[in-house]
Amino acid sequence: MNKLQPLHPGSEDLLLFIDGELPEPRQAAIRMHLAGCWKCRAEVEELENAVSQFMRYQTAVDAAEGVAGTRSSADLRRKLERLDRELGRPGLWSRVRHLLTLPGPAFARRVAAGILVMATAWAAVTLVQRLTPARRMAPAMQPAGSVQAIAPTLPPPALPKPGVPAAPPALAPAGLPEIAALVKLHTLGADLGEPVETEPSADGAVTVICRQVGRERETEIRSALAGIPGVTVRTEPAGPQDTGRRPPTTLALGSGGNPLERALAGQLGGKAVFDRLANEILEQDDGLMARVYALHDIEKRFPASRQAGLSAQDRAALEAVILDHRRAAIENGAAIESRVAPIAKALGLASPAARQPAAPGIFEAAQRMDRILNMFFGGSPSKLTGAELGAELNAARAELRAALEAVR
């Protein structure tokens, strides 16, 4: 079996490509291939035409059937108000947001909202401490995101929301505009794969470029960056999406899928269990990839030689962002492992702990894991046999574990 990258991507890959559903490295590889291949461009046009014709059909059916909601939004408003009354007092969140939107001095409103939040938090903490004194210290003693937690026997950890810091990072103030902008964007979670770029200039100023992030998001970003000396924000149309991410080189992608899916579903207790696990794993994988790409980007922008020239204040701010990404990546990795372990066990794979691979970079290890997870659970085609898929999964687990251990 040829494990090399096929000369031309198949129709399956091209369809996933036009739907933007391939892992980014593969997406970039096909984009590059299409730039020079008329045959595949023609194939893409055929697929796009099929999609267009289906949409034309669907529009015609919708128009002919004339199905539409007949109740106005005013009707829904009345029901919401009635429901609100039936449910009683609005929740804390509603009250806080309501306070923030009241007319009047902004400072007073924010203070009132803050007092309400703090008072509620204090009451909640006091109540919990009274009710559960024995467990009071336990969660705080757990090292957050410890790689030691990666063990098949552990219950799945609470899922951090992929792509968003699980806890607000303690970020230091920065002096250099580029780092100040990085810190702010990180606080907003805008450094996790959104089309937001940073363009430094020779005089030390920096331009943050938003490419079709949406009006609300752009307002949020502009507001966060407003007032930082040397930082300006510019809007541009979507660019060529050249992320500089390297194309995959380890595995061949072609037609196929996961030949183990049916057997696995049986061993894990049914398709529903497999489906749930698959969706959870891919969510965590998304979070992991967002973090490692963010770290990769920082590494490129601030190599060691440049970091050495930064002020202590800027180095501390940069380090805080890096540590936060690493912490989140470790949590994502632990969450992936806790879900993949039962699957590996069902496949009869040896524990990856038995292997001691040389510690790879976290970027390479996460990319390898991303590729295999997408083959296993994400519909990415593969020419690997079931046994090869299993072995690759185990190798990727060992590599990721070693990489995360190295940055812990």
Next chain:
Amino acid sequence: MSIGALGPAVDLATGAIGPPMESPVHELVVQLYEEMRDPVCRYLARLGVPRTALDDLCQEAFLRLFQALRSGKQVPNPRAWIFTVARNSGLNAREAEARTQELDEKADWPQVASADPEAAILKDETLARIHRLVEGLPSDQRHCLRLRAEGFRYREIAGIMGVTVSTVAGSIRRSVLRIREAIHE
């Protein structure tokens, strides 16, 4: 769009839409309703929900979203959330309907139309071919296509339908390749 406790999509900067209300959550839900009412009703119709029940089930999904947000629940993807709830309600309603009258095999495909949709579609040869093909697709494949046409990503469709992403990818792949063939017949 992400909403829930302090989700960024709640646009407070632009001010309230309509009369003052208790919280911006109201406004957010109403805004979503205005955007999604017709697609949700169409989706419910294709699940086999009788026309007379479409509005009720559609509004129920938005009321449940409101309740969830009000109780502090995180709803990272409200569009997919609404469709998931609508799908579950629609399938329940269809089951209830089936208890009173036996459903035929195609009950999950257009049960609507005051006019005859086929008459308009069949005038166009390409659309007629696609129509025949789509009608012959398994129900799940049709729903995957429909949801994709509504703009959902594979992962969102998987969440709504309770299947894996690879199942969605396979369904869409097979359907699109068959549509491509049908166009060139």
